[in-house]
Amino acid sequence: MGLFSSPQRVIRAVLVSQVLMGAAIVGIDMMRSPGSAAPGLFAPPAQGPSVRPYRPDLRPSDPSRPGAPAMRPMPDQLEFSEGADLIAITGQIAPGDGDRFVAWLEEARPQATQVALDSSGGSVSDALAIGRSIRSVGLSTTIQDGAVCLSACPYILAGGRERLVEEGGVVGVHQHYFGKNTILPALMAVADVQQAQASVMEFLDQMGVDLRLMPLALRTPPDEINILTPEQLRDLNVITDADG
Template identity: 85%
Template structure:
């Protein structure tokens, strides 16, 4: 699926070692004074790596006078309207099971899923992505929506998957759960097992594993915004934007 698997694996392993050296003090570090300005600006107009605030998202630029930022729900919210399933919020532990329960209760007729999420729990993102793939749903990031951190793994579950012009997709280092004080070798081993599960998932969903180094090089309090060319080249999207 990618031209040089040895280079990808080498980059992933190097990133894991660097993560292991700092893992005890990382526990989802955040910069509370930063509001992620310019998140929706085209990457050619600014750096691709920008501040990350999972609890906030930019307001709709089509609504003049609205506050610059608005809250992002602290767990996923699932709704269906106008033949569209919408998933909004941070991905909290247990959201994978909550999504399955919502599907069983609501029995939605729509087959397209629109995402607007700042990410969160990786394991729950993988579970939701697998549910989406098993049901044959497509995924989309609409104009003005974000799909950050673990959210791209939910996006990857769609077939097809698209990002509309004005939608933002970004990745960074993974966060797999609450930080515990562990010997370094145990912490690194846990991270490696978790990274392997993510790589296996991406391969199954048809996403180029060269996405991984882009994520692992970016600290958890920043986000690496993917360009339209990267989204296409890495097969994060399978349908052209604006479609």
């Protein structure tokens, strides 16, 4: 009897090969130098490709600090704090961060009226919830020099009453990831994604952002990020003002 004499053995062999291939890919990725995780992310759009590699768990260090490590970890959930005149929101957007932000607002009662974002994105639904909360209390949003706002983070940015991206700030979009549905049939899962996309479009329209932003996101794979130029940010009304 041959090695692949039964369907069960064939399936088992395919699964084992996929696991080994996946392990090899992860190993190669881990052996790469930290600086190669998101090369050229801070390069001006005119000097670099608009679509660049994307790693939500790592982010480039502030390019204004000579000698700093090329990459540093991005917190795995949002961190909220208030400085002298800014509310800082930093990290990946984790499920539940929308509720955590509301609870933080109620407890901290911040006096600052501007939110500085530095986030690689994450949960779309929580980003929308935070964006709505920011708009409801009349806060403005900003991406400072050396900060990033990627993936779902631009929806938080869109919540600002006024929206600013400083020169050296990076804003990027890509395809939404709402999570795999392993219970519902495929057609129902597709319907869920379509409803979620409709929620995003409705949100952008309510925030005054041009819906032409969506094709730029939907054409970019989840493992890449489409860096928006200052001209695009203004043209699509992602920002209401710009520095530089």
